[in-house]
Amino acid sequence: MQTELSKKLGIEHAIFGFTPFPAVAAAISRAGGLGVLGAVRYTAPDDLARDLDWMEQHVDGAPYGLDVVMPAKKVEGVSEADVEAMIPEGHRQFVKDTLAKHGVPELAEGEASGWRITGWMEQVARNQLDVAFDYPIKLLANALGSPPADVIRRAHDHDVLVAALAGSARHARKHADAGIDIVVAQGYEAGGHTGEIASMVLTPEAVDAVAPLPVLAAGGIGSGQQIAAALALGAQGVWLGSLWLTTTEADLHSPALTRKLLAAGSGDTVRSRALTGKPARQLRTEWTDAWDDPAGPGTLPMPLQGLLVAEAVSRIQKYEVDPLLGTPVGQIVGRMNEERSVRDVFDELTRGFEKAIDRVNRIAGR
Amino acid sequence: MQTELSKKLGIEHAIFGFTPFPAVAAAISRAGGLGVLGAVRYTAPDDLARDLDWMEQHVDGAPYGLDVVMPAKKVEGVSEADVEAMIPEGHRQFVKDTLAKHGVPELAEGEASGWRITGWMEQVARNQLDVAFDYPIKLLANALGSPPADVIRRAHDHDVLVAALAGSARHARKHADAGIDIVVAQGYEAGGHTGEIASMVLTPEAVDAVAPLPVLAAGGIGSGQQIAAALALGAQGVWLGSLWLTTTEADLHSPALTRKLLAAGSGDTVRSRALTGKPARQLRTEWTDAWDDPAGPGTLPMPLQGLLVAEAVSRIQKYEVDPLLGTPVGQIVGRMNEERSVRDVFDELTRGFEKAIDRVNRIAGR
Numbered sequence: 001m002q003t004e005l006s007k008k009l010g011i012e013h014a015i016f017g018f019t020p021f022p023a024v025a026a027a028i029s030r031a032g033g034l035g036v037l038g039a040v041r042y043t044a045p046d047d048l049a050r051d052l053d054w055m056e057q058h059v060d061g062a063p064y065g066l067d068v069v070m071p072a073k074k075v076e077g078v079s080e081a082d083v084e085a086m087i088p089e090g091h092r093q094f095v096k097d098t099l100a101k102h103g104v105p106e107l108a109e110g111e112a113s114g115w116r117i118t119g120w121m122e123q124v125a126r127n128q129l130d131v132a133f134d135y136p137i138k139l140l141a142n143a144l145g146s147p148p149a150d151v152i153r154r155a156h157d158h159d160v161l162v163a164a165l166a167g168s169a170r171h172a173r174k175h176a177d178a179g180i181d182i183v184v185a186q187g188y189e190a191g192g193h194t195g196e197i198a199s200m201v202l203t204p205e206a207v208d209a210v211a212p213l214p215v216l217a218a219g220g221i222g223s224g225q226q227i228a229a230a231l232a233l234g235a236q237g238v239w240l241g242s243l244w245l246t247t248t249e250a251d252l253h254s255p256a257l258t259r260k261l262l263a264a265g266s267g268d269t270v271r272s273r274a275l276t277g278k279p280a281r282q283l284r285t286e287w288t289d290a291w292d293d294p295a296g297p298g299t300l301p302m303p304l305q306g307l308l309v310a311e312a313v314s315r316i317q318k319y320e321v322d323p324l325l326g327t328p329v330g331q332i333v334g335r336m337n338e339e340r341s342v343r344d345v346f347d348e349l350t351r352g353f354e355k356a357i358d359r360v361n362r363i364a365g366r
Numbered sequence: 367m368q369t370e371l372s373k374k375l376g377i378e379h380a381i382f383g384f385t386p387f388p389a390v391a392a393a394i395s396r397a398g399g400l401g402v403l404g405a406v407r408y409t410a411p412d413d414l415a416r417d418l419d420w421m422e423q424h425v426d427g428a429p430y431g432l433d434v435v436m437p438a439k440k441v442e443g444v445s446e447a448d449v450e451a452m453i454p455e456g457h458r459q460f461v462k463d464t465l466a467k468h469g470v471p472e473l474a475e476g477e478a479s480g481w482r483i484t485g486w487m488e489q490v491a492r493n494q495l496d497v498a499f500d501y502p503i504k505l506l507a508n509a510l511g512s513p514p515a516d517v518i519r520r521a522h523d524h525d526v527l528v529a530a531l532a533g534s535a536r537h538a539r540k541h542a543d544a545g546i547d548i549v550v551a552q553g554y555e556a557g558g559h560t561g562e563i564a565s566m567v568l569t570p571e572a573v574d575a576v577a578p579l580p581v582l583a584a585g586g587i588g589s590g591q592q593i594a595a596a597l598a599l600g601a602q603g604v605w606l607g608s609l610w611l612t613t614t615e616a617d618l619h620s621p622a623l624t625r626k627l628l629a630a631g632s633g634d635t636v637r638s639r640a641l642t643g644k645p646a647r648q649l650r651t652e653w654t655d656a657w658d659d660p661a662g663p664g665t666l667p668m669p670l671q672g673l674l675v676a677e678a679v680s681r682i683q684k685y686e687v688d689p690l691l692g693t694p695v696g697q698i699v700g701r702m703n704e705e706r707s708v709r710d711v712f713d714e715l716t717r718g719f720e721k722a723i724d725r726v727n728r729i730a731g732r
């Protein structure tokens with residue numbers, strides 16, 4: 001499965017795997033794709049360096065990438081405390097009440113929230129990049145718009161390709177104008193932040209909007225058939241995130257969450273602002289229902305909502321409070337029905353792709 | 367573009383075109399697809415007979431089908447007047463106020479509303495079928511669930527295949543259990559009534575759910591690339607509706623509406639209950655905004671909403687009141703940018719399909 005882009009990156013299959021887990025990213029790269037490590041949780045640069053060291057030892061020389069969350073707009077002179085102060089008391093009380101209703105225990109004294117808003121701040125992402133450019137990463141992806149111009153230049157100086165996620169053809173063109181190298185067209189059905197346009201429509205629109213820049217299709221892809229479909233739509237590769245959450249190498253720290261993912265159908269996700277303040281697809285839970293309920297206080301804009309719920313989300317995850325327990329995931333969750341190794345998943349993707357190509361050739365009379 | 371299903375129906379390309387316009391349906395069949403005439407607006411059986419006579423004279427012997435809107439559940443002993451009486455006065459006033467705000471003129475004395483709720487009633491659909499089975503239709507599609515068992519039997523007695531639209535794998539299985547022959551898997555991005563699951567995810571789920579019954583992919587398809595994608599996902603054909611609205615053979619009776627469709631982007635539709643009470647994708651307008659506004663009275667359930675707004679919709683369309691003027695249409699509207707003949711559209715579809723197959727074969731190294 002070779003496109004111009006996969007050849008440029010020296011990978012065997014044009015399959016890009018986004019994951020917060022180094023073991024998953026390394027396994028994707030070893031299997032012939034490009035493992036892309038999500039950096040948002042590395043608020044301490046040393047932690048990122050440690051995991052990139054580990055990646056280096058486990059990719060067998062295969063290329064890999066890094067995904068950061070760098071806001072398109074710089075927020076000058078605003079501290080986390082300033083942002084904290086903007087959260088209305090009624091919203092704080094709603095978090096307390098919702099947690100209390102479900103008997104969610106407190107974190108232990110001094111125990112940090114696992115998911116920190118600071119990971120979204122530009123300075124944190126810049127610290128991550130200072131670490132990352134010491135490693136031979138091949139791709140730098142940004143989940144929140146185009147990275148700043150100096151970051152794009154710095155990446156190019158290190159021969160690192162820059163990718164940015166887009167939910168519309170207009171966003172894709174904006175990224176192209178900013179000088180990035182790859183657009184990741186993220187359809188409505190995708191996990192995490194996503195727009196209203198479904199992959200079937202978005203992929204070719206993004207391709208037309210930025211040609212000859214390459215487009216990766218993201219959203220709704222978890223089988224070889226879906227990869228064939230995305231490539232037929234003009235993509236130069238596919239960007240898969242959700243599918244790896246139930247691999248044996250993934251470390252969700254929650255057997256209950258893994259069970260929920262394995263049991264969920266494609267209709268069990270919701271595009272909700274509950275997690276960050278921007279619409280993000282995730283498992284539908286009583287937590288998302290509470291935030292999406294017109295009778296409730298509603299969500300706050302980014303970054304307030306993320307800061308407001310960070311500790312609550314950590315508590316729900318740590319204590320595996322089933323009715324509230326969720327995670328960003330796409331509609332493809334309906335196909336994630338057993339825990340398997342990354343290698344097994346990857347082999348099924350490439351075999352399924354070949355079968356889909358056979359099928360369309362038969363239909364086309366070839 | 368031949369699948370088992372297209373061979374069974376004796377059509378050259380596995381492209382099914384749904385349209386309310388006989389001239390469009392006939393042109394699709396002549397071009398080698400299967401034109402499927404939407405019957406919902408034919409409340410008088412004679413009108414349907416007249417247009418089917420016309421079809422017979424203009425399809426050059428090619429097969430064609432009919433699409434009815436037959437409720438899955440029979441409503442016994444309830445008249446249109448009974449339903450009218452269930453509409454709250456506040457909602458009637460909201461319609462009046464919204465029309466008045468935009469200066470929408472009244473219909474002339476005795477002028478009928480062009481879009482009648484009665485078209486949704488089972489008896490009307492049965493009258494349509496009494497007419498239709500006198501013609502050599504090859505396909506009977508139902509847009510509202512499986513048709514009643516006796517209708518399926520009657521179709522089969524006439525060698526007519528029965529299709530039903532489904533928005534989830536569960537719906538698809540239900541249709542299969544009812545004895546239908548073809549599932550039309552209608553993705554989130556489709557025009558008209560549609561669910562939450564996007565075509566990229568829904569198509570293979572529906573295929574797996576009802577195999578070996580054939581599935582047609584609907585939603586987001588308006589190019590040969592998208593046809594190739596849908597077939598790679600396991601569909602035995604594609605079901606296109608929106609794309610024909612801007613063909614020269616279509617008769618929207620509104621140059622302003624045609625202009626709006628040609629100008630709209632993929633982000634200019636909304637899935638709203640404004641038209642019928644069930645979520646249906648349509649152009650986003652000040653009319654849909656008014657109904658979707660949390661500050662407004664909100665929509666009524668089907669069939670009340672349809673009955674409530676029928677006359678208003680006719681007035682908006684007749685007088686082409688631009689800010690309110692809309693129509694059901696899918697996200698593919700972003701690709702509908704010029705008026706062309708059905709034949710030109712069809713040729714572009716088949717050429718684009720061949721190019722997409724070339725492309726995926728190159729990527730697969732074949």
